Amino acid sequence: MPHNDSVSADLASPESSSESPPLAAPRRRRGLTSIEALALLLIFGLTARPGLTEIFAAPVAQAWAARFVAVCVQAFPFLVLGVVLSAAIAAFVPAGFFHKVVPKRTVLAVPAAGVAGAVLPACECASVPVAGALVRRGVAPAAAFTFMLASPAINPIVVVSTFVAFPGDPEMVAARVTASLAAAISIGWLWARLGKTEWLNLPKHRHHDDGRWAAFWAAIRHDFLHAGGYLVIGAAIAASLNTLVPETWLAPIAEHPVLGVLALAVLAVLVSICSESDAFVAASLTQFSPTAKLAFMVVGPFIDVKLAAMQAGTFGRGFAARFAPAAFCAAVAASVLMGVIWL
Amino acid sequence: MRRDAQAVILLLVGGGMLRLAWTGEYLNYVKPYAFWLIVPAGIILVAVAAITGWNAWRDKQEAVDADGCHDGHGEPKVAWLLLAPVIGMLLVAPDALGSYEAERTGTVLGAEENRSTYPELPDDVDPVPLTLLDYAARAIFDEGETLEGHRIQLRGFILYDGDEPQLARMVVSCCAADARPVKIGFDGEIPSGLEPDQWVEVIGEYSPQQGRDEINGALVPYIEVESITEIPSPENEYQ
Numbered sequence: 001m002p003h004n005d006s007v008s009a010d011l012a013s014p015e016s017s018s019e020s021p022p023l024a025a026p027r028r029r030r031g032l033t034s035i036e037a038l039a040l041l042l043i044f045g046l047t048a049r050p051g052l053t054e055i056f057a058a059p060v061a062q063a064w065a066a067r068f069v070a071v072c073v074q075a076f077p078f079l080v081l082g083v084v085l086s087a088a089i090a091a092f093v094p095a096g097f098f099h100k101v102v103p104k105r106t107v108l109a110v111p112a113a114g115v116a117g118a119v120l121p122a123c124e125c126a127s128v129p130v131a132g133a134l135v136r137r138g139v140a141p142a143a144a145f146t147f148m149l150a151s152p153a154i155n156p157i158v159v160v161s162t163f164v165a166f167p168g169d170p171e172m173v174a175a176r177v178t179a180s181l182a183a184a185i186s187i188g189w190l191w192a193r194l195g196k197t198e199w200l201n202l203p204k205h206r207h208h209d210d211g212r213w214a215a216f217w218a219a220i221r222h223d224f225l226h227a228g229g230y231l232v233i234g235a236a237i238a239a240s241l242n243t244l245v246p247e248t249w250l251a252p253i254a255e256h257p258v259l260g261v262l263a264l265a266v267l268a269v270l271v272s273i274c275s276e277s278d279a280f281v282a283a284s285l286t287q288f289s290p291t292a293k294l295a296f297m298v299v300g301p302f303i304d305v306k307l308a309a310m311q312a313g314t315f316g317r318g319f320a321a322r323f324a325p326a327a328f329c330a331a332v333a334a335s336v337l338m339g340v341i342w343l
Numbered sequence: 344m345r346r347d348a349q350a351v352i353l354l355l356v357g358g359g360m361l362r363l364a365w366t367g368e369y370l371n372y373v374k375p376y377a378f379w380l381i382v383p384a385g386i387i388l389v390a391v392a393a394i395t396g397w398n399a400w401r402d403k404q405e406a407v408d409a410d411g412c413h414d415g416h417g418e419p420k421v422a423w424l425l426l427a428p429v430i431g432m433l434l435v436a437p438d439a440l441g442s443y444e445a446e447r448t449g450t451v452l453g454a455e456e457n458r459s460t461y462p463e464l465p466d467d468v469d470p471v472p473l474t475l476l477d478y479a480a481r482a483i484f485d486e487g488e489t490l491e492g493h494r495i496q497l498r499g500f501i502l503y504d505g506d507e508p509q510l511a512r513m514v515v516s517c518c519a520a521d522a523r524p525v526k527i528g529f530d531g532e533i534p535s536g537l538e539p540d541q542w543v544e545v546i547g548e549y550s551p552q553q554g555r556d557e558i559n560g561a562l563v564p565y566i567e568v569e570s571i572t573e574i575p576s577p578e579n580e581y582q
Binding site for chain 1 (some may be wrong): 349352353355356360363369371372373377380381383384387388391394395398421422423424425426427428430431432433434435437438439440443444447451458459516517518519520521523559560561
């Protein structure tokens with residue numbers, strides 16, 4: 001959005017100036033920021049709307065904006081669900097709880113976390129903040145990451161939608177669940193062996209003295225604003241790629257057995273479709289082999305541009321830079337293996 | 344970012360989503376069932392905004408110039424980006440995807456290839472209204488067996504494949520980002536001057552003619568046209 005940057009700058013500047021020691025102002029002007037922000041946005045909206053409509057009148061801009069808004073509107077409810085769950089974990093689940101429930105040895109905790117992922121019936125937007133809350137609550141990061149990867153791929157809603165998208169093809173459903181679970185568990189074990197805690201940079205939550213409910217609401221506010229901002233970056237990238245990369249590029253690659261798998265794996269990263277619906281898109285890519293479609297469905301919930309942005313926001317950039325390639329490779333390897341055995 | 348500014352952003356995002364649900368514009372972006380996701384999420388965000396705003400105001404009353412102003416400092420600057428979808432939802436309000444996208448994307452029929460049953464069409468309805476996807480699946484994968492002997496009614500928008508007008512509708516599985524068209528060609532006499540994106544109601548019969556979509560090589564069925572009538576665009580343009 002061309003106008004947005006300038007607006008943010010306009011809105012941000014009075015804030016930063018009011019934070020600095022009040023040299024010119026006789027007394028601190030509290031609460032002005034939000035009023036200014038709202039007023040500026042209203043003025044901007046009233047005056048700039050005709051100009052905005054003109055800029056976005058071109059078909060390609062309309063299509064981009066429609067896709068961008070669509071990804072945001074579809075993902076926000078799941079993000080809200082995720083941050084509410086993670087805030088509830090942070091505020092209401094006693095710190096000792098996970099020590100009792102999660103097996104002591106990481107080797108066992110990882111597969112347990114993977115299977116437990118089936119209980120969170122949401123897509124990947126919800127599982128990232130929940131994993132962040134688990135790590136903060138003292139769950140071993142290896143187990144939390146396995147949960148984060150497995151949950152959007154093997155929960156009941158995703159299994160049912162895969163079954164509906166591939167009628168009369170239960171092997172595809174079985175292969176998807178097995179490959180996702182196997183890849184998620186291997187990533188967990190890999191982290192347990194090689195992962196370093198200093199790669200993680202969890203944003204600090206403020207300590208709250210006002211009680212659990214205050215902590216609960218503050219965690220929702222903080223997590224939504226934080227992860228939501230990164231989600232917007234991912235949505236913008238996904239909308240641009242969907243709009244600008246012509247589909248005709250895919251056709252010649254589809255025939256090739258190896259390139260076809262890689263092409264759909266990369267496509268899954270770029271288009272960032274919700275795990276609850278990616279099976280329908282995979283089913284419609286008929287020119288590709290079943291293994292390639294499987295790779296599309298296993299890679300998508302593991303890593304895509306929207307998720308990478310959110311993981312960078314939740315766990316830090318150093319983490320995301322190492323985690324994303326590992327998750328991609330594990331997902332592709334698991335789907336090729338399952339494809340060779342099963343499909 | 345200060346806490347009161349955060350409250351404003353939460354209010355705008357939540358309020359924007361509630362407005363989409365209220366006006367029905369959400370159907371331009373997501374499936375109808377998403378209404379039941381958008382509304383609770385919007386209400387929660389507005390509630391969080393209200394609580395944040397009230398807390399900020401209360402703390403301000405309590406601590407006039409002590410260190411109370413540090414509340415919420417260090418919050419991510421990235422949250423300002425949430426204004427982008429707000430501008431998109433409230434100000435730009437893009438239309439549903441139409442012929443521009445459909446002309447650049449291959450027809451989506453493949454997902455129906457494994458369908459096992461094609462129930463008989465009712466004999467007491469004339470013409471029989473069908474979705475484009477249903478018609479195309481019956482025409483291509485069932486060789487039109489269940490279509491023979493019926494007059495069919497289809498509703499979609501016009502797009503041009505070169506000079507040739509086609510009927511199309513966008514099929515959405517989750518949100519508009521994964522929208523893909525299903526296309527049907529016209530056989531027989533067609534009125535001239537059909538504009539792209541114009542919504543039409545087509546009445547006709549099954550035609551064995553088939554074409555190919557150059558973009559992905561998928562088959563495109565045809566319909567023997569009896570009449571083409573211009574209609575206003577429906578509330579939900581996707582299928």
